[in-house]
Amino acid sequence: MSNAPNFNAEYDLIVAGGGTAAGVLVGRLLAAAPSLRILMLEAGPSTRDKDAHVQPGRFMDSFTSDSSTIKFHKSKPSEALAGRELDVPCGQCLGGGSSVNFLMYVCASKSDYDVWEKDFGNEGWGSQALIPLLKKTETYQPQPDAPTHGCDGPLKVSYGGQYTNVGKEFLDVTRAFDHSRQTNDIADPNDLETINVYTRWPKWIDGDTGRRSDVPHHFIYPQDSNPNLTVLTGVYVQRVIFDTDNRTSGAQFIWNPRFHPGANEEIHAVKATRLVVIAAGTFGSPGILERSGIGKTDVLERAGIHPRVELSGVGEGYQDHNFLCVPYKAAEEAETLDGIARNDSESIARASEQWKSTGKGLMAHSSLDAGFKMRPLASELDMLGPRFQRRWEDFYALKPDKPLLWIGVLSMSLLPPALAPLGKYFTMASFTTYPISRGSVHITHADNVDTPLNLTINYLEDMADVVPLMWAYKHTREIARRMPLFRGELAPFHPIFSSESGARVVENSDGPLDAPRRIQYTEDDDRVLKAYIRAQVTATAHGMGTCSMKPREQGGVVNHKLDVYGVSGLKVVDMSISPGNVGANTYSTALVIGEKAAIIVAEELGISGV
DSSP states (O other), X not given: OBOSOOTTOEEEEEEEOOSHHHHHHHHHHHXXXXXXXXXXXXXXXXOTTOHHHHOGGGGGGGOSTTOSSEEEEEOOOBGGGTTBOOEEEEEOSTTTHHHHSOOBOOOOOHHHHHHHHHTTOOTTOSHHHHXXXXXXXXXXXXXXXXXXXXXXXXXXXXXXXXXXXXXXXXXXXXXXHOTTSEEOTTOOTTSSSOOSEEEEOOBSBOTTTOOBOOSIIIIIGGGTTXXXXXXXXXXXXXXXXXXXTSBEEEEEEEEOTTTOTXXXXXXXXXXXXXXXXXXXXXXXHHHXXXXXXXEOHHHHHHTTOOOSEEOTTTTEEEBOOEEEEEEEEEOTTOOOSHHHHTXXXXXXXXXXXXXXXXXXXXXXXXXXXXXXEXXXXXXXXXXXXXXXXXXXXXXXXXXXXXXXXXXXXXXXXXSOGGGSOSSEXXXXXXXXXXXXXXXXXXXXXXXXXXXXXXXXXXXXXXXXXXXXXXXXXXXXXXXXXXXXXXXXXOGGGSOOOOTTSTTOOXXXXXXXXXXXXXXXXXXXXXXXXXXXXXXXXXXXXXXXXXXXXXXXXXXXXXXTTOBBTTSBSEEEOSGGGXXXXXXXXXXXXXXXXXXXXXXXXXXXXXXXXX
């Protein structure tokens, strides 16, 4: 593998982006055809053997304002979010999200993929075809013979290196608190259909070594001995190059000055003889298309770009999940990652020593121990109100495998250290799995790749997206207050209920609250809670949909072979192709997109054995 470009060389395949799906695609193709000449161009840095990316307990190291491996895209202000602009994160490094995510192992529902095939006409993209590819990528260590999980793939899944007392108490409380749902420590919440079972939660962590299971360490770095792979990090792909009949012939890139401060500003052109793949993610891929003259004519002309192909869906249909994290104070004996997250040298040294010697402990953990995929019971539908009832009937009622929320407990605070007093915490985390909102992502400059995007997210503009998060706050608060480790609510990050309200915040407690009955919320309390949700909800970094795989007349950008409409020799391979939301973290779906793309590309190039 080379890290130096040969500008006079011709490559069989150029891949613009080095994220999750791209890494799987390249790794699979080279394993089957080592002579294939591939150039991978990634905007961010390498992650090879860096603690922040191989030690699970260090995952929060990437989520800082000056991060070198995560790029934050600022959205337009939104009245539905209390006038806020959101900084929406996405991975920008070799491995993309696989190298910086929360390591949560969450699989989508079968119906999510079946919709891709049946509703959007994407042959071969239903659950029956994709489940074998999901299994191909992984080794599921909790149950090696599980029917919907893999047993010999390169990426390992386990419960991590420690089962904290925070996670245990969460499950203990749910057994006594929520009699309508099952609590089962060893249930499989990721068999693509199980709903409403509280259980331990697996993670993308190798249970033997305690290392993060990411894409570059398993698909790209093992290609070191192959001279036909060239990986350039710290480069921005400006656009795709076409010949006279709209066939791609290469790409143009510039050095990212953040990682190559002394490099020239020259635009470099590289040639591809067989195929160009855009794999720059939900935010990056539509931008490369638009700078190449492919997209909505008005967007292109405003940016000073001559339209090559009118494709109205480019940059449209942005989707994410709406994330709510509520912190609680924990007792001193709580087993949490707060010390590691605060970069406390003693905590890091102690956890790292255990991790290096045994692969266990808090450094082999990612704070998540337990959770469940929530689908409302009949008795709860009335609580969600008439607006959600319509959403239920239109979308959920006939799809019993679709959850409304993912809910779990994290053994740490996710707040920046400056916002939380020194101490121990646990966090009740929730996200809505199929929000109604749709947004858009467009460029604002013809050449400058680093110019801020025109990002509209539209979160919470429909009340049917707000009320599930209100339910989640109330439900998880009842669990938190009953946990023996509970020591109070961090008031600045809870609703400001009236001092006369029975729902008022309890800032300090000597232990769990004596709460035989649920808190009764008044109409005024609910008004306060709605305002709190709008002021606190953020993005999950599960963006998708901006280059959707669906018919062109429906706003599609690529077909079921991942070909961009209106040109030839150009594909998109990343989460931007997802035509509908998936009720889960997106890592596993990005992996299956990479696996499917490898098969498609191999067939077209005449390669066998993928």
